[in-house]
Amino acid sequence: xxxxxxxxxxxxxxxxxxxxxxxxxxxxxxxxxxxxxxxxxxxxxxxxxxxxxxxxxxxxxxxxxxxxxxxxxxxxxxxxxxxxxxxxxxxxxxxxxxxxxxxxxxxxxxxxxxxxxxxxxxxxxxxxxxxxxxxxxxxxxxxxxxxxxxxxxxxxxxxxxxxxxxxxxxxxxxxxxxxxxxxxxxxxxxxxxxxxxxxxxxxxxxxxxxxxxxxxxxxxxxxxxxxxxxxxxxxxxxxxxxxxxxxxxxx
Amino acid sequence: xxxxxxxxxxxxxxxxxxxxxxxxxxxxxxxxxxxxxxxxxxxxxxxxxxxxxxxxxxxxxxxxxxxxxxxxxxxxxxxxxxxxxxxxxxxxxxxxxxxxxxxxxxxxxxxxxxxxxxxxxxxxxxxxxxxxxxxxxxxxxxxxxxxxxxxxxxxxxxxxxxxxxxxxxxxxxxxxxxxxxxxxxxxxxxxxxxxxxxxxxxxxxxxxxxxxxxxxxxxxxxxxxxxxxxxxxxxxxxxxxxxxxxxxxxxxxxxxxxxxxxxxxxxxxxxxxxxxxxxxxxxxxxxxxxxxxxxxxxxxxxxxxxxxxxxxxxxx
Numbered sequence: 001x002x003x004x005x006x007x008x009x010x011x012x013x014x015x016x017x018x019x020x021x022x023x024x025x026x027x028x029x030x031x032x033x034x035x036x037x038x039x040x041x042x043x044x045x046x047x048x049x050x051x052x053x054x055x056x057x058x059x060x061x062x063x064x065x066x067x068x069x070x071x072x073x074x075x076x077x078x079x080x081x082x083x084x085x086x087x088x089x090x091x092x093x094x095x096x097x098x099x100x101x102x103x104x105x106x107x108x109x110x111x112x113x114x115x116x117x118x119x120x121x122x123x124x125x126x127x128x129x130x131x132x133x134x135x136x137x138x139x140x141x142x143x144x145x146x147x148x149x150x151x152x153x154x155x156x157x158x159x160x161x162x163x164x165x166x167x168x169x170x171x172x173x174x175x176x177x178x179x180x181x182x183x184x185x186x187x188x189x190x191x192x193x194x195x196x197x198x199x200x201x202x203x204x205x206x207x208x209x210x211x212x213x214x215x216x217x218x219x220x221x222x223x224x225x226x227x228x229x230x231x232x233x234x235x236x237x238x239x240x241x242x243x244x245x246x247x248x249x250x251x
Numbered sequence: 252x253x254x255x256x257x258x259x260x261x262x263x264x265x266x267x268x269x270x271x272x273x274x275x276x277x278x279x280x281x282x283x284x285x286x287x288x289x290x291x292x293x294x295x296x297x298x299x300x301x302x303x304x305x306x307x308x309x310x311x312x313x314x315x316x317x318x319x320x321x322x323x324x325x326x327x328x329x330x331x332x333x334x335x336x337x338x339x340x341x342x343x344x345x346x347x348x349x350x351x352x353x354x355x356x357x358x359x360x361x362x363x364x365x366x367x368x369x370x371x372x373x374x375x376x377x378x379x380x381x382x383x384x385x386x387x388x389x390x391x392x393x394x395x396x397x398x399x400x401x402x403x404x405x406x407x408x409x410x411x412x413x414x415x416x417x418x419x420x421x422x423x424x425x426x427x428x429x430x431x432x433x434x435x436x437x438x439x440x441x442x443x444x445x446x447x448x449x450x451x452x453x454x455x456x457x458x459x460x461x462x463x464x465x466x467x468x469x470x471x472x473x474x475x476x477x478x479x480x481x482x483x484x485x486x487x488x489x490x491x492x493x494x495x496x497x498x499x500x501x502x503x504x505x506x507x508x509x510x511x512x513x514x515x516x517x518x519x520x521x522x523x524x525x526x527x528x529x530x531x532x533x534x535x536x537x538x539x540x541x542x543x544x545x546x547x548x549x550x551x552x553x554x555x556x557x558x559x560x561x562x563x564x565x566x567x
Contacts, residue, residue, distance in 0.1 A: 098439070099444065
């Protein structure tokens with residue numbers, strides 16, 4: 001898995017159509033880059049992210065991983081996961097955590113096969129793997145076998161992030177990752193995201209907060225009416241330009 | 252510390268059923284010491300085994316969540332019973348346990364796979380799909396076996412007597428292995444929240460399908476225990492286990508919404524019902540009153556479990 005991350009040369013979004021009648025989107029996301037997705041709610045940034053994750057089928061165009069052996073098409077969610085794309089869902093209560101399960105089980109569900117010895121799960125191996133992520137993300141949990149619902153929202157989110165990172169993805173797609181998360185935890189998450197990008201992971205972050213995007217991202221794609229209305233990077237990336245693009249005004 | 256906390260969480264998940272078990276066991280020991288002597292444990296366990304087996308069999312699909320239920324477990328037990336005695340033993344003359352036991356499990360597994368196909372791939376609501384299987388199996392059983400017939404091989408009858416622990420021990424050992432498989436975590440995750448499981452990369456359909464197959468195999472096992480108990484074939488007994496098995500599962504703290512509880516709880520719930528039956532029959536209570544008692548205990552148990560959960564939520 002690790003070699004896959006180092007081999008990967010970028011995610012190619014080729015003429016992707018996210019809504020009927022919208023003009024296609026062509027982008028390339030490079031390793032080590034943090035790309036923000038902004039826009040007013042419901043202007044296409046969420047379908048775009050879900051299509052990158054393979055969760056929704058594109059209406060046109062394609063998504064591929066640029067590998068030395070040639071591009072690898074992402075045709076579905078399972079293909080995306082096996083190709084090294086991890087997705088962190090937006091609504092952690094509805095489609096993230098397993099409320100009846102422990103922290104440890106919630107962490108390990110995507111990577112169960114890693115802890116098996118002769119087909120049976122080794123609790124010690126799983127615990128060790130969890131511990132390394134607990135430290136990295138500074139998860140505050142009483143015990144790994146405590147129910148996940150005993151954790152604060154921010155810590156639940158960190159467990160979900162640990163679950164995604166345990167896949168050792170080349171690309172991490174984050175759907176509003178700091179929603180309902182306290183400020184202190186946010187800054188821990190920001191540091192983690194920067195660290196991951198520094199290690200060569202590509203991150204795509206959908207955020208409803210412009211400050212967050214300005215703080216984290218190298219460039220931002222602003223969505224309007226299911227199209228990329230503007231791509232802003234570097235010096236020009238500030239609150240005014242992003243908001244102007246969101247509302248369809250010239251900056 | 253770790254073991255204590257694990258025991259605590261086990262007690263919390265079974266909760267009321269364990270308390271009821273201790274109370275009922277005490278009442279039974281006081282009322283009827285002769286029946287609960289160590290010497291008669293074999294026969295006693297054999298008597299309780301089909302219900303315990305039916306409850307355990309009903310558990311995997313319920314754990315898998317989203318209305319997962321298999322009401323055809325009872326008729327499956329009856330079908331396995333009829334197949335083993337009428338078709339295998341009496342017609343074909345096959346009596347070896349090496350053939351009869353795998354045949355029972357195979358029949359169960361195939362019926363489970365059919366249920367799983369209908370409920371997870373065709374996506375008929377589980378209760379409707381298994382109601383169909385319920386009716387089909389009841390009809391087929393009555394067709395191959397219009398009236399009770401006997402006997403059963405001697406080794407099979409011994410499984411309801413001195414060796415009655417053997418099938419139950421085998422089931423628990425098997426389930427203990429399942430619990431250590433990655434599959435078990437996926438099953439509980441799917442039962443807990445199937446959308447989250449999908450986003451976490453779990454093949455939800457496959458996990459649910461396997462749950463139905465497991466229920467079928469365990470149902471075949473329960474059919475074997477039923478055959479051992481009655482020592483003959485009777486087309487009318489199997490279906491009566493369906494509802495009482497589901498009552499036992501609910502009593503044992505397994506959430507019918509999925510993802511909560513386990514096989515141990517279901518077994519304890521079944522033993523509760525068996526002991527209740529035993530207490531009430533000591534008083535010569537009619538079977539109608541017995542039904543009322545089951546219903547009352549079930550509602551009470553589910554209520555208490557819900558209250559306990561609400562209290563636990565408020566506690567933090």
